[in-house]
Amino acid sequence: MDKLIIEGARKLHGEIRISGAKNAALPLIAATLLTPGWHVIHNVPDLRDTRTILALLESLGAVWKRKGDALTINTETVNNLEASYDLVKTMRASILVLGPLVARMGKARVSLPGGCAIGARPIDFHLQGLTKMGARLDLEDGYVNAFVDNYLSGAHIYFDVPSVTGTENILMASVLAKGITVIKNAAREPEVGNLVDMLIAMGADIEGKDTDRLIIHGVKSLKPAEVTTIPDRIETGTYLVAVGAAGGEATLTNCNPNHLPALTEKLRAAGLIIKESESSIFVSRPSKVQSIDIKTLPYPGFPTDLQAQLMVLMTVSNGLSVITETIFENRFMHVAELKRMGAEIRINGNSAIVKGIKQLKGAQVMATDLRASASLVVAGLAAKGVTEISRIYHLERGYEDMVGKLRALGARVHKEKE
Ligand code: EPU
Numbered sequence: 001m002d003k004l005i006i007e008g009a010r011k012l013h014g015e016i017r018i019s020g021a022k023n024a025a026l027p028l029i030a031a032t033l034l035t036p037g038w039h040v041i042h043n044v045p046d047l048r049d050t051r052t053i054l055a056l057l058e059s060l061g062a063v064w065k066r067k068g069d070a071l072t073i074n075t076e077t078v079n080n081l082e083a084s085y086d087l088v089k090t091m092r093a094s095i096l097v098l099g100p101l102v103a104r105m106g107k108a109r110v111s112l113p114g115g116c117a118i119g120a121r122p123i124d125f126h127l128q129g130l131t132k133m134g135a136r137l138d139l140e141d142g143y144v145n146a147f148v149d150n151y152l153s154g155a156h157i158y159f160d161v162p163s164v165t166g167t168e169n170i171l172m173a174s175v176l177a178k179g180i181t182v183i184k185n186a187a188r189e190p191e192v193g194n195l196v197d198m199l200i201a202m203g204a205d206i207e208g209k210d211t212d213r214l215i216i217h218g219v220k221s222l223k224p225a226e227v228t229t230i231p232d233r234i235e236t237g238t239y240l241v242a243v244g245a246a247g248g249e250a251t252l253t254n255c256n257p258n259h260l261p262a263l264t265e266k267l268r269a270a271g272l273i274i275k276e277s278e279s280s281i282f283v284s285r286p287s288k289v290q291s292i293d294i295k296t297l298p299y300p301g302f303p304t305d306l307q308a309q310l311m312v313l314m315t316v317s318n319g320l321s322v323i324t325e326t327i328f329e330n331r332f333m334h335v336a337e338l339k340r341m342g343a344e345i346r347i348n349g350n351s352a353i354v355k356g357i358k359q360l361k362g363a364q365v366m367a368t369d370l371r372a373s374a375s376l377v378v379a380g381l382a383a384k385g386v387t388e389i390s391r392i393y394h395l396e397r398g399y400e401d402m403v404g405k406l407r408a409l410g411a412r413v414h415k416e417k418e
Contacts, residue, residue: 004389004403006380007412008362011248014409018236018255019045019400020069020229023093024191027168028198028229029053029073030096033060034104034172035202036076037224044071044229045400048393052091056083060097075224078105085111085142091397092116095123096165098146099173102135106148112139117369119328125166129157133170133177154179154218162187162212162298168195175204177218186214189299190259194230201225231279233259234305235399238374240264240283241309243409244272245316245382249284250409257281262302263310266292270313291319291356296327308334308375315343316382317356324351334372337365341379341387362387370398377402381411390418 020043030053032039044050046066054064054071061079065072081101088094088111101108113123127137127144132155136147154177157170167187172195174181186192188210196209202225205217236255243250244267257264257276264274267283271290275282291314296304304327314321315338325331332352335345340363344355362385367373373394380387392415395402406413 001390001418002392002415003418004377004380004392004395005414005416006377006387006389008246008380008383008385008387009359010246010381010410010412012243012246012250012381012409012411013248015251015253016239016405016408017253018231021191021194021232021234022047022049022398023164023234024194025050025229026053026093027096027165027172027191027195028227029057029071030100031172031195031198031202032062032073032075032224033057033078033097033100034176035222035224036078037074039073039075039224040226041071041073042228043069045069045232047400048397049091049093052087053094056087056094056097059084059087081105081108083108083110088113092121093165095126096169098126098144099130099169099171102130102146102148103152103173103176108146109143111143117330117333119330121328123166125159125163126169129166129170130173132157133173133181152177154181154216156182156184158184159186161185164189164192167192167214171195171199171206171214171216174216174218175199175206175222179218181216181218183214183216184212186212187298188212190230190233190256198225198227201227230259231255234303234371236260236281237263237303237306238309238378238399239405240267240274240281241306241313242378242381243283244270244285244289244313245378247285249282251280251282253280255279255281261300263306266294266302266310270317289313289317289356291317291321293322295324298327304328304331305371307331308371309378311345311352311354312338312375312378312382314354314356315345315360315379316358319356321354321356322351323354326350333368334375337372337376338379340365341383359384361385364388364390367391367394370394374399381406
């Protein structure tokens, strides 16, 4: 296992290119299962999670090749309809193959993902939606077996809370269904919009992109498509916060500032200078960070995937900050590690009360999940002395070439074998 060593308290300066979004690439790759043929997806980040979903597609019989950031996937050869526990357990998003397999093949067997570090994360919305569309589901030996007699039928599906992968799974299931499907209280995350664009390019008929009401008129057939993955808004946000916490100034290119409405407003309120252009963001920290409160919410609210990183910024702010997590019940695992670095944080229910201090101190810490790990990197960059982060395989799930990008900003960071 590798660990990351950071010599902190160095201001960051420079320019880096943001990669394609992990959480957009995963459903785009899954959507290729909807119709046989050669699909092309550009701007796909090379990450552990994208490799996992490609391994899953390969296990189903698909063939793929990568050239730079472009993936070509052939789904003509798909002949196995089982997503095994071994692959699903390493990445919950593997459940995204369920909708497309049932829609195209009329049956699928997909392992249930189980719990994960940030919470229980059920998939009941995915299963209830498919049932409403006429799929017969039974749970057996930790797997969900899904069958459709003739075809899926359009249905009205309401989510109690907007679920990102739930919306994506039902969208993919509905494009080939007979009749009209309406998804109410759908997730409005930009990654869902990217999938809608791909499905439309494949010949689907979908109204309501980027709204909480998606109307899908089922079509008889689809064709392969060539699409581009949107930039990773969470990677963008992580580097913006890193500059805020460590100081300095940087330009992030190939990103979409429109996808970070809540973060950029909050960073401005915290005293950072943020200048946005069409596809880049400049950030600098001219003075001490001001304390602000945040509450995570579905898009366009503040993303839960940036809560841990923003908390680090607040540990070095000039006052008290209240950070409330409303999406996942167990997403404060970074708090204990940040306290080892001198942070003053108290947890009260689903809120963390952070009292800003002058500077964090380097320490040995342990990564527990992807975004918690990213927050420890941000903390290490800001802290005086050396920070050693173990179990960094979590980071490799979601940040392409993080060490290279941080070095391009002048950070002293390297990997070592544990
Ligand atoms: N929920 C249910 N039942 C369901 C589905 C969701 O109760 O069937 C609840 C969840 O427990 C949660 C809320 O609904 O409280 C929202 O969860 P959602 O389904 O939107 O999460 P997800 O689709 O499993 C995606 C991202 C996560 C991100 C969340 C929230 C992907 C592959 N994953 O997860 O990304 O945190 O949306 O924005 O898109 C990450 O990248 O580190 C990550 C965890």
